[in-house]
């Protein structure tokens with residue numbers, strides 16, 4: 035999970051290393067590369083996992099975590115696009131086949147980043163990374179800078195936002211008065227999602243911690259990430275592209291020629307990752323429907339539930355052409 039949020043980093047204490055013996059040096063190096071959670075930290079993580087498990091989008095991810103024995107460890111994660119990186123899922127090819135989520139050791143000194151007010155931010159962060167690990171297992175690891183990677187990140191980011199919404203709906207997520215800036219950014223992403231699906235435009239006053247993002251002021255940022263009017267499962271594509279520096283042309287890749295075996299392999303991953311995103315979005319919209327959460331535009335006006343003009347917030351998920359009830363680009367309310 036990379037994030038476009040800025041905060042000042044504290045200096046991280048670096049453990050002393052003895053190089054008196056090769057084996058010790060190797061052992062110490064591996065410790066530097068990643069570190070296990072402390073006992074108290076494990077309890078904190080368990081709280082985040084429990085919180086995640088209480089959401090309909092998060093439950094299957096927690097089942098995955100338990101079934102696959104996903105390990106959560108600390109690691110010093112480098113900046114990406116000059117922005118801090120809260121956590122990363124280790125591609126199994128780089129982790130001896132193991133499934134590992136790294137939390138950024140740089141944040142360890144102030145673990146309350148993950149705890150402030152309640153475990154919402156931790157739950158959302160874990161969900162993002164678990165979504166990656168599940169996609170790696172089911173689909174494979176997309177190459178860097180490909181459409182597959184864009185959809186992988188879009189799935190991770192959208193999953194976090196869906197979970198935030200589910201937690202906020204039962205008052206588990208902190209309300210705006212007590213939230214921290216990390217949570218506020220996720221709430222902003224949900225507001226952007228609602229906006230592009232017909233809700234009201236996010237206003238700077240409602241997000242006092244978010245002064246600017248990705249080098250843009252609040253309104254310029256909103257214009258930039260919503261300019262292309264993407265909807266439904268693609269609602270957050272603008273956010274993800276700006277945060278991760280993806281070219282928007284990756285959204286609709288051209289299918290490679292039949293002799294381009296490597297290209298076709300990556301194209302196949304893109305198709306499956308896009309489907310994975312569509313399925314998770316369909317689950318989210320089912321949750322909204324089951325909880326009577328109306329479409330954004332009917333919330334934004336003063337009509338009551340009899341509002342005949344309000345769009346039904348449903349994707350028509352039974353209408354998929356492939357029999358799976360899925361359409362990767364379905365739109366909310368249409």
Ligand SMILES: [Zn+2]
Nearest residue numbers: 035036187190
């Ligand atoms: Zn990610």
